[in-house]
Every structure is written in structure tokens, then in C-alpha cells.
Amino acid sequence: MTAPAIANAALDDATAVSAHPAQEPVRATRDSRPLRLITCGSVDDGKSTLIGRLLWDTKAVKEDQAATLQRDSNGKQNDLGLPDFALLLDGLQAEREQGITIDVAYRYFSTDKRSFIVADTPGHEQYTRNMATGASTADLAVLLVDARVGLLEQTRRHATIATLMGIRQFVLAVNKIDLTNYDRARFEQISHEFKELALSLGVRQVTAIPVSALKGENVVYDGSGSMPWYDGPTLIEVLELATTRSAQTVGFRLPVQRVSRPGESFRGYQGTVAGGSVKPGDSVVILPSGMVANVTKIVTFDLVRNAAVAGDAITLVLDRQVDVSRGDMIAAIDSQPMTGLAFDAQLVALQPEGIQPGKRYWLKSGSRRQRVQVQPASQLDLKTGKWNHADELPMNAIGKVHLFFDEQAIFDAYEQNRTTGAFILIDPDTNNTVAGGMITAKRAALGGIHAEESRVILSLPADLADQLMATELFAGRREDVEVRRVNAGKAAEIIDAIDG
Amino acid sequence: MPHNLPETELHNPQSTKPPLDPHLKALENEAIHIFREVAAEFERPVMLYSIGKDSSVLLHLARKAFYPGRVPFPLLHIDTGWKFQEMIAFRDEMVEKYDLDLVVHTNPRGAAENVTPFSHGSALYTDIMKTEALRQALDAGQYDAAFGGARRDEEASRAKERIYSFRTPDHRWDPRNQRPELWNIYNGMIRKGESVRAFPLSNWTEVDIWRYIQAEEIPIVPLYFAKKRPIVERDGMMILAEDPRLELLPGEAKREEVIRFRTLGCFPLTGAIRSGATTLNDIISELETATVSERQGRAIDRDQSGSMEKKKREGYF
Structure with a gap:
């Protein structure tokens, strides 16, 4: 009587369908991962209305929630007889009282083709940090503008933050198009x-996309009735076809979360594959120790697998006794991440204390936590897109920094890998998360040339200089480099003058 | 590009289950990652186990996360004394079957003062028998991390809660001052006495839960499936009428109906729905065409507006 009801509904399938002929067949599978997106724009642009419209038209809002909405809005409705969508979205009481969105909220909706996770973040300038938080996991950004107003300074700001956080797919929703006729x-x-x-x-x-969120045109349903001139996709069609990020093209990475030793005979390394793929027989290196081993097995609860790819939570068994602990990284031997004591990064300051030079923070990346000293170098002016020199970074600032570690750190550039290139900073005094950061490059130690605060003048043939400047390392730090074209004689003269 | 993933799974001859679809696989991977991270970073984790469908999924994911080892933390059940009888039997069966450590706690004050949903009203009853009881149990166990099965799609204030949700030493949640959470990097640094509630199912929706239960053949309490059961109608809800402590009020009558439950809490506060769904396929079809949300049957959510946020600030899950 109390036996657990084991799910074996497949057997009842035929009877179930025939007993409910009116019902649609159950969707067997979803053939893609959920798309994560962020919406950027302010209340004035109709952001809440747009998200509300997405939830409403995909039937993610249920009747009792709508009833609560009607009650809370005191019967206030928009001119289409729909409830005030903003109330649906602003979940915290403080927000309802102030009529603003103060934090990141996550919304869920789906179509027959795919499901979606929306990070809904506030638009005001003082909430750059919230936007960065929402953007950190997003595959795509929807930027909203009011068709009557056009691009604003905040549009540039939002697009810049989204790009910095690694988003490479944008949708521009030109909203309130109905109000422009x-x-x-x-x-x-x-x-x-x-x-x-x-x-x-x-x-x-x-x-x-030209949309009217209020009227529901080109959001989920097409708006060709009003806009016969537009033959592009609706918003939902773009979202259904967007790509999710994948770290499969880079080398294998497994940040070790924990070592599993249930008995003498088993020793496995548990973690989520953060890049590439792995199969039994692969040679791997354990970082930072540099020891080498071969993979013998990939263990999961259901079965022993013959391969694992980025995103898979696995347990890896190696062919020999090596010293591996939490915080280490197991990586492809022929495609290793960078290890070193000094890196360059970009970061977003998240707390009122900002980021102070010389202060020692905790840095957490993957499962690795270590001490770091942060030296701010410049701050991004979101109005102009220019980087200005800075010694410290206030809250909401986006800055370039140098990181100095006591012990070996292990990273990829964020451009190459959004998991192993990302980190957070934790203030040891408050334990709060004070920054989110992205590694740009390892600070090169050029055979002893490198020392803090110093610069090097090189004199190179122009063709060699061209090649060097085309490299990624250079491109990432172009603004740190001063270049003058001179003839050989002049170059010798300048360099001699320094030596003299 | 992401659609043609390499074939990564050897079919286990013993398993009749097809591999999970990419959507559920992504959710599963995320949850396992969170379980492992919390288990590694905290000294005394515990898993809140409410015996419902979300808890069943949570338990299944915990077993997967630590396989081939056993689940490395105890389960905690806050027993109000007013759970459905079938839930308790199911709980004990799971503990035995999966070799789990179970801690059961009932608020001694509530038991002594005979606090019931009938005598004290749903709000006060929930406060004493659930929220206060939970705080007592967490303190007694000195747990520094507690897993819960809450999902962000359940309720508006939950939509803003972090995956690692920080709590003060008196278990309070400050929704306006939450730690930012970027990528999948979680900040587990706390001082003594402080704790974290961790929510591995944050990004799951109700349909995901059911589809996963189906795909993974996870055992659940039979009350989720439709059957003819004795009920009584009260405050617009259909309440299960099989516990002898349920006294009929004037004008009320017991009758039998084919019903099931969409969520399970304390039986006097949980409304049944009329449904003929006897299989998981039926339930999923019903959900995909449902026009009301799952918490619609939960009386405690409707005590007052912003109800859940208030309870959560005080330490309710």
C-alpha cells in the first residue's frame, strides 16, 4: 500500500492517450539546453512589459498568479485589459514600495522548441553590478530601446557591459513601435x-526587431498585420535559434571539487568538465604540481562512460597514485591552461568599498581559492568607451587590474574559456563577494626583463613589429603600448641616449 | 554546433533508461555541481527532506553526486505531526533502501502546547511547527549549510534568491543585501554561527521536476497520483479526510472523489485537485495544459500579500 509509485508510465502510454484523446501527446524530449539570456533596458523602455508579455504569451503565468496580480494592482490594468506586468516581476516588497527593480531576478518560460532562463536586471546606472551578475551566465542579451527615443547613453553602457562579460549575440528590441505609427x-x-x-x-x-510589447507584436506572435514591411523573425524565433555557449573546442579542463574515497579500492576525482572532452586512455596533467597520469575510467551513477564533454559532472579515475586535492585542475597534457603568479584581468567592482590597491583578497575560480593582491590600472569610462588611469575602483566601476598571487594560479583567458577564465574576489574582512573578474592574459616574465612598474623599449624591424602586434596578446593590451615609426639610425640614437 | 554532441554514453545493458535529453542533463549537471561544492566547502551540511516530489529529486541528485560513495550528510525532516500518513511511511522506506542518515525533529514547545492548524490558525501554526522547529533543528545540529529543494519559479521572492543563500546566526535572510553570484562560482565563506541555504534546484521548473522523475524513474509518494480518496471541502480547498484528528465542522460532509495532490505539505493545509492523472505521462500532460500554479493549493502562501518573503526572512525555507 505504501510502496513507492515507481514511474513506469511508458507501459500505460497507449491507454493514457486513448483515454484522453483530446490531450496533446507528451513532449518526449527537448533537444537543446536552456538558453540563458539577459534583458537590458529601463522601466521607461517597457522592459517589464516585454518580459511580462513573454511570460504571458508562452503561458508561463497561471490563473491564480494573474488573480493575485489583479488584486495587488487594485484592478489597475493596461489598456488591453492585461494586468500590470511589472508587479509580476518585482518580487520583493521593497521593490513594490519603491516601484523599481533592485536585484537580479530569474524567470522561466518555454516553447515547444526550447526553454529559457531570463536574468531580469535593473537598468539604472547604479546597478551596473547587477547587470554584470546577470550577464555572467547569459548566452544572449536583449537590449531594449523606445522607438520614439532611440539609442541612449545607457544602451551603450549595457552593450559594453554585456560584451565585456563575454556575450556575443545581441537582439535589439525596438519597442513601442506602435507609438511611431x-x-x-x-x-x-x-x-x-x-x-x-x-x-x-x-x-x-x-x-x-520592431516590437510592441504592450500589444504583443513580434514578441511571441508576429506583427505582420501592423508591420507588413518587416519580414524578419519574432523575438521568440531568434531566441529559439540562438546558440548556447560551449567550451568544447578548447582543451580538457576538470577543476577538482572533491576527492571520492568510499573505500580502499576506489579513488575518484569529482568535478564538472570546464572545457574540452575526455575519454579513457587520455593523458592528463595535474596542475599546479605538473604530475602526469592517464585516465582509466569516467564514472557516473548510471554507467561507466566512454567520454565526457564540457558541462558534464563526472568522477574521473586515473591510472596511478598521484597527489590530487580540491582546487587542483586536471587538464589535457597537450593543451594546458596558463599557470603563474601574475595575471591581468578586467573586473567589475560590486560593493560600496570598491577595490582597494594592495589589499589582499580571496580569489575563487572554479574550485580553487587563494590569496591575491589586486592592483588597479585603469577604469572604463562607459560614456566614451575609453580606459582612464585609475589607482582604485569604486562600486560599479569596470577596471583593468593586475593580480599578484602567493601561490601558482591556474587560468585560461576568459575569451577562450568562460569558466576557467572567470573568478570572484572575496573580502576577507566581510566575507562578501566584492568583484567579478575575467582573465585577459598572464603577465609575461620576459627572461627577467619584467619588473614592477617598468617599461621596455624595443627596437624592431617594422615587419616583425607588425607580426607581433597582430598576436592576441598584443591586441588585448594595445592601449598599453606606445609605437613610433623611425629609421634605424634614429632608433639607435634614442636607445644609445638611454644607455648613456 | 551544440546540437551534434559526440556520442558520450555507452548504453548500460542493465539500464532500460535512454540517456537524458540535453535540457534535463544540463539541469542535473548544475545540481550535482552545487551538491559537490557545498559538501566540499562546509563542515556540517544537512539536507532538508520534506518527502515531496522536489525532495525526491533532490535526494536522487545527491545520490548521483556522491556515487560511488554514500550521501555524506544527514537528511533532516521537520515533522509537524500533521503530515500525510503515506508521506511518513515513504520517508522511512527511502531511508532504509538508500542507507541514509535521517534526523527527525518536532518542535517540543508546539507539541507540549498542542499547537495544531485547527487551534492556532495556519499562520501561527506554520511559524511554530515549521519555521521555529527548523531553527531549533539547525541550531541543535550546528549545521553550517542546509540544502533545500526550492525553485525560483515557485514564487516571486524566490525568483531573487541566490543558489547559496546567506543566513545570519539567527537564520535571517536579508533579501536586499544578498551576495552577488556570478557564473557558477559560489562564495561559501561564513563566520561561525552563520550559515548558507543551498538550492540545487533553483533553475528547475515544475515540469522539469516531473519530466526528470519520469526519465530517472524516481520513487515518489503515491498521493501525487489520482485515486478515489475521502475528502472534505473547507475554505475552498479539498482536504484529505482520513486522519481521525480531522473533526468535521457543522455543515461539512465527507465524500469520495478521484483526486491527487500537486504539492504535499501538512494535510489540513494542502488542497487536492480533481484529476484523473494516474501516470507520470498524465501528470505531465495535465501540467502542460494547467492554468493554475502549483502553490495555488497551499493555504500558507495566501495568509497575507508578500507572505512567502516574510516567512523566508524569518527562516522558513
Whole structure:
């Protein structure tokens, strides 16, 4: 009687369907991972209405929730008889009282093709940190503008933050298009301006869509009735086809979370594959020790697997006794991450204390936590896109910093791997998370040339200089480099003068 | 590009289960990652076990996360004394079957003062028998991390809760001052007395839970499946009428209906739904066409507006 009801519904399938002929067949599988997206824009742009519309039209809002909404909005409705969507989204009482969104909230909706996780973040400038938080896990950003107003300074700010956090797919939702009388020229002008902006940030994958969130045009349902001139996709169609990030093209990485030793005979290393793939027989290196071993087995609860790829939570068994503990990284022997004591990074300051020079923080990346000293170098001016010299970084600042470690650190560049290139800083005094950061490069130790605060003048043939400057390392730090073109004689003269 | 993943799974001849679809696999991977991270970073973790469907999924994921080892922390059940009888039997069966450590706690004050949902009303009863009891049990066990099965899609204030949700020494949650949480890097640094509630199912929806239960053949309490059961109608809810402590009020009558439960809590506060869903396929179909949310049957959510946020600030899960 109390026996657990084991799920073996497959057997009852035929009867179930015939007993409920009106019901649609159960969806067997979803063939893709959930798409994570962030929405950027302010209340004025109709962001809450857009998200509310997505939830409403995909039937993610249920009747009792709608009833609570109706009650809380005191019967206030928009002119289409729909409840005030903002109330649906602003979950905390403080937000309802102040009528603003103060934190990141996550929303869930799905279509027949895919499911979606939306990080809903506030638009105000003082909430850059919230946006960065929401963007850290997003595959795509939806930027909202009011068709009557066009691009704003905040549009540039949002696009810049999204790009810095590694988002390479943008959707520009040109909202309130109904209030421009569906003005095609206006839409095209705004989308052209935005594409220029995105290009200047290095983002090529941009879709601009004219929408009316209020009327539900080109959000989930198409708006061709009002906008016959627009033959592009609706918002939901773009989201259904967007790609999710994948770290499969890079080398194998397994940050070790814990060592599993249930008995004398078994020793496995548990973690989530953070890049590439692995199979039994592969040679791996354990970092930072540098010891080498071969993979014998990939163990999971259900079965022993013949391969694992980025994203899989696995237990790895190696062919020999090696010293591996939490915080170590097991990596492909022929494609290793960078190890070193000094790295360059970009970070977002998340707390009122900002980031102070010389202070020793905890840095956590993957499962590894270690002490670090942070030296700010410059701060991004979000209005102009220029980096200005800075010695410390206040809250909401985006800065470039140098990181100095006591012990070997292990990273990939964030551009190559969004997992092994990301970190957080924790203030040891408060235990709070004070920054989110992205590794740009290892600080090179050029055979002893490198020392703190110093610069090096090289004199190179122009063709060699061209090649060097085309490398990624150079490109990432272009603004740190001063270049003058001179002839050989002049170069010798300058360098001699320094030596003399 | 992400659609043609390499074939990574050798079919286990003993297993009749097909591999999980990429959507559920991603959710499972994330949850296992969280379980392992908490187990490694905290000294005394515990898992809140409420015996419901989410707890069943949580337990299954914990077993997967630590395989081939056993689950390295105890389960904690806050027993109000008013759970469905079938839930308690199911709980004991799971503990035995999976070799789990179980801690059961009932608030001694509530038991002594005979606090019941009928005598004290749902709000006060929940406060004493659930929230206060939970605080007592967490203090007694000196647990520094507690896993819970809450999902962000359940309720508005939960939509903003972190995966690692920080609590003060008196178990309070400050929704306006939460630690930022970026990527999948969780900050587990706390002082003595402070703790973290960890929510591995944060990104799951109700349908995901059911589809996962189906795909993984996870045992659940039979009350989730439709059957003819004795009920009584009260405050617009259909309450199960099989416990002798349930006294009928004037004008109330017991009758039998084919019903099931969408969520399970304390029986006097949990409303049944009329449903003919006897299989997981039925339940999933029903959900995909459902027009009301799952917590609609929970009286405690409706005590007052912003109800869940208030309870959570005070330490309720």
C-alpha cells in the first residue's frame, strides 16, 4: 500500500492517450539546453512589459498568479485589459514600495522548441553590478530601446557591459513601435545605429526587431498585420535559434571539487568538465604540481562512460597514485591552461568599498581559492568607451587590474574559456563577494626583463613589429603600448641616449 | 554546433533508461555541481527532506553526486505531526533502501502546547511547527549549510534568491543585501554561527521536476497520483479526510472523489485537485495544459500579500 509509485508510465502510454484523446501527446524530449539570456533596458523602455508579455504569451503565468496580480494592482490594468506586468516581476516588497527593480531576478518560460532562463536586471546606472551578475551566465542579451527615443547613453553602457562579460549575440528590441505609427524608416535608422555600436564592440551577431510589447507584436506572435514591411523573425524565433555557449573546442579542463574515497579500492576525482572532452586512455596533467597520469575510467551513477564533454559532472579515475586535492585542475597534457603568479584581468567592482590597491583578497575560480593582491590600472569610462588611469575602483566601476598571487594560479583567458577564465574576489574582512573578474592574459616574465612598474623599449624591424602586434596578446593590451615609426639610425640614437 | 554532441554514453545493458535529453542533463549537471561544492566547502551540511516530489529529486541528485560513495550528510525532516500518513511511511522506506542518515525533529514547545492548524490558525501554526522547529533543528545540529529543494519559479521572492543563500546566526535572510553570484562560482565563506541555504534546484521548473522523475524513474509518494480518496471541502480547498484528528465542522460532509495532490505539505493545509492523472505521462500532460500554479493549493502562501518573503526572512525555507 505504501510502496513507492515507481514511474513506469511508458507501459500505460497507449491507454493514457486513448483515454484522453483530446490531450496533446507528451513532449518526449527537448533537444537543446536552456538558453540563458539577459534583458537590458529601463522601466521607461517597457522592459517589464516585454518580459511580462513573454511570460504571458508562452503561458508561463497561471490563473491564480494573474488573480493575485489583479488584486495587488487594485484592478489597475493596461489598456488591453492585461494586468500590470511589472508587479509580476518585482518580487520583493521593497521593490513594490519603491516601484523599481533592485536585484537580479530569474524567470522561466518555454516553447515547444526550447526553454529559457531570463536574468531580469535593473537598468539604472547604479546597478551596473547587477547587470554584470546577470550577464555572467547569459548566452544572449536583449537590449531594449523606445522607438520614439532611440539609442541612449545607457544602451551603450549595457552593450559594453554585456560584451565585456563575454556575450556575443545581441537582439535589439525596438519597442513601442506602435507609438511611431509603425515607422519603418525610424526602425531602420535605430537598428543601423545599433549595428554600428555593436560592431565597434566587436559583436557581429545582431538582430534588430520592431516590437510592441504592450500589444504583443513580434514578441511571441508576429506583427505582420501592423508591420507588413518587416519580414524578419519574432523575438521568440531568434531566441529559439540562438546558440548556447560551449567550451568544447578548447582543451580538457576538470577543476577538482572533491576527492571520492568510499573505500580502499576506489579513488575518484569529482568535478564538472570546464572545457574540452575526455575519454579513457587520455593523458592528463595535474596542475599546479605538473604530475602526469592517464585516465582509466569516467564514472557516473548510471554507467561507466566512454567520454565526457564540457558541462558534464563526472568522477574521473586515473591510472596511478598521484597527489590530487580540491582546487587542483586536471587538464589535457597537450593543451594546458596558463599557470603563474601574475595575471591581468578586467573586473567589475560590486560593493560600496570598491577595490582597494594592495589589499589582499580571496580569489575563487572554479574550485580553487587563494590569496591575491589586486592592483588597479585603469577604469572604463562607459560614456566614451575609453580606459582612464585609475589607482582604485569604486562600486560599479569596470577596471583593468593586475593580480599578484602567493601561490601558482591556474587560468585560461576568459575569451577562450568562460569558466576557467572567470573568478570572484572575496573580502576577507566581510566575507562578501566584492568583484567579478575575467582573465585577459598572464603577465609575461620576459627572461627577467619584467619588473614592477617598468617599461621596455624595443627596437624592431617594422615587419616583425607588425607580426607581433597582430598576436592576441598584443591586441588585448594595445592601449598599453606606445609605437613610433623611425629609421634605424634614429632608433639607435634614442636607445644609445638611454644607455648613456 | 551544440546540437551534434559526440556520442558520450555507452548504453548500460542493465539500464532500460535512454540517456537524458540535453535540457534535463544540463539541469542535473548544475545540481550535482552545487551538491559537490557545498559538501566540499562546509563542515556540517544537512539536507532538508520534506518527502515531496522536489525532495525526491533532490535526494536522487545527491545520490548521483556522491556515487560511488554514500550521501555524506544527514537528511533532516521537520515533522509537524500533521503530515500525510503515506508521506511518513515513504520517508522511512527511502531511508532504509538508500542507507541514509535521517534526523527527525518536532518542535517540543508546539507539541507540549498542542499547537495544531485547527487551534492556532495556519499562520501561527506554520511559524511554530515549521519555521521555529527548523531553527531549533539547525541550531541543535550546528549545521553550517542546509540544502533545500526550492525553485525560483515557485514564487516571486524566490525568483531573487541566490543558489547559496546567506543566513545570519539567527537564520535571517536579508533579501536586499544578498551576495552577488556570478557564473557558477559560489562564495561559501561564513563566520561561525552563520550559515548558507543551498538550492540545487533553483533553475528547475515544475515540469522539469516531473519530466526528470519520469526519465530517472524516481520513487515518489503515491498521493501525487489520482485515486478515489475521502475528502472534505473547507475554505475552498479539498482536504484529505482520513486522519481521525480531522473533526468535521457543522455543515461539512465527507465524500469520495478521484483526486491527487500537486504539492504535499501538512494535510489540513494542502488542497487536492480533481484529476484523473494516474501516470507520470498524465501528470505531465495535465501540467502542460494547467492554468493554475502549483502553490495555488497551499493555504500558507495566501495568509497575507508578500507572505512567502516574510516567512523566508524569518527562516522558513
